[in-house]
Amino acid sequence: MSRVAVYARYSSDNQSESSIEDQFRLCREHAARERWQIRGTYQDAAISGASTILRPGIQALLRDVQSGKFDVVLAEALDRISRDQADVATLFKHLRFAGVAIVTLAEGEISELHVGLKGTMNALFLKDLAMKTHRGLRGRVEKGKAGGGLCYGYRVVKKQDANGEAIRGDREIIPAEAEVIRRIFRAFAAGQSPRSIAVELNVEGVPGPLGRAWGDTSIRGHVSRGTGIVNNELYAGVLVWNRQHFIKDPNTGKRVSRPNPESQWVKTEVPHLRIVDDALWLAARARQAAITAKVGPCLTNTVAGRAKRLHLAKRPVSLLSGLLSCGCCGGKVGMIVNSRFGCLNHHRRGTCDNNRTIPRERIEARVLSGLRDRLVSSESVAEAVRAFAEEMKRLNHDRQAQAGADRKALEKVERAIAGIMVAIEDGMYQPSMQARMDDLEWQKAKIMERLEQAPADVPDLHPNIATQYRQNVERFAEALDADFSHLRQFRVIL
DSSP states (O other): OOEEEEEEEEOSSSOOTHHHHHHHHHHHHHHHHHTOEEEEEEEEESOOTTOSTTOHHHHHHHHHHHTTOOSEEEESOHHHHOSOHHHHHHHHHHHHHTTOEEEETTTEEOOHHHHHHHHHHHHHHHHHHHHHHHHHHHHHHHTTOOOSOOOTTEEEOOEEOTTSOEEOSOEEEOHHHHHHHHHHHHHHHTTOOHHHHHHHHHHTTOOOGGGOOOOHHHHHOOTTTTOSGGGOGGGGTEEEEOSEEEEEOTTTOOEEEEEOOGGGOEEEEOGGGOOSOHHHHHHHHHHHHHHHHHHOOOGGGSHHHHHHHHHSOOOOOOTTTTOEEETTTOOBEEEEETTEEEEHIIIIIOOOOOOOEEEHHHHHHHHHHHHHHHHTSHHHHHHHHHHHHHHHHHHHHHHHHHHHHHHHHHHHHHHHHHHHHHHHHTTOOOHHHHHHHHHHHHHHHHHHHHHHHOOOOOOSSOTTHHHHHHHHHHHHOOOOOOOGGGGTTEEEOO
């Protein structure tokens, strides 16, 4: 009896949570007709099928497949597993290597032909959907309506047409936030730095975008991308759309923005959304030009600079990125300057009094030293030995159970083959026997292959596990002597 894993997924486009149960129900009915045994169900709800990397359900399925828990993966259709052509091909290769077949209700058992044709069709579907969405958003922007997103200073206007359908894209000015925007423009044009402006607003308790504290980047933003308060042309009554496009990083599955050439931008006059007058807008531009003339242009804002960045590796992520928090305010600690860590709330927002910084090498050495000391403690070693023994016991039990099931299945198949041979010898040959015999021989070969490749049992407790564990910890981190005084202001989250 084949062991089956059932997978179901629905995206957020015109589907609901009931879609998952509907897919499971159809797959269970199919498995019952085929007399398959369902060993597990996996799902991804409200997640796009354009990538498998960020889907926990499909990742859990792949882990269990690699451990030999299933013989068949069953889904409603191939596009439920993935719509990405490369992902479909990669999944097919991994599952075939593990001896697992993909069966869908729509296409049947998946072969290389399905992977090529359906993968191409699904990729074209995604591209066509993106083009139609882009066209619809452009039409909305050209009518003076927002193409998506909501920036500081505006609220969504909820309206309905004669048929009761929602009218999307309308915005209106929030007077209180508009006054804050004009104040920022005036201060910046007068020579005040973005950080100083952010500190003043935070001290006065003025809420920033999304209700968060103000930061210098919230104000200065990115000139070429039009982000930040002083770069947003909407405040000058011009709606700019299509500044950038997004592509998915094949390594992470996450969307990464890429700037579009200015010739592809769509600009629409929206005087009813103007917050700052031309004089104030031009004064801010003049201040930016003066800064550029003084410190030089930012090379990453040029065409050559942007092209160069695409071919350069990203800045290396430090060992402790995202793992440090300030001991005073609880905010994030990040790289400030010259490879030194400091409180971001102090250096960018002025909302914390902790002005201490510490070199990256020193804090990393201290963390690794403390981690090593904890990992080689008697309690940690005992826990590692216990976990190793439990895992070995579980793996041995699974291997023994699988081997026992395979031996029983092999006996059943051999009896069936022997029965057919007896019938042929008795003169009861039928043409259908040949197909049945081929199927039984194929099953026998698969079972014998699994039995031959099954690894031998491993002792539950390796005699040198404690020594090997300590050696691995020693190789993992080296102790470095340094003064602990610089760490008093920081709390490490591990």
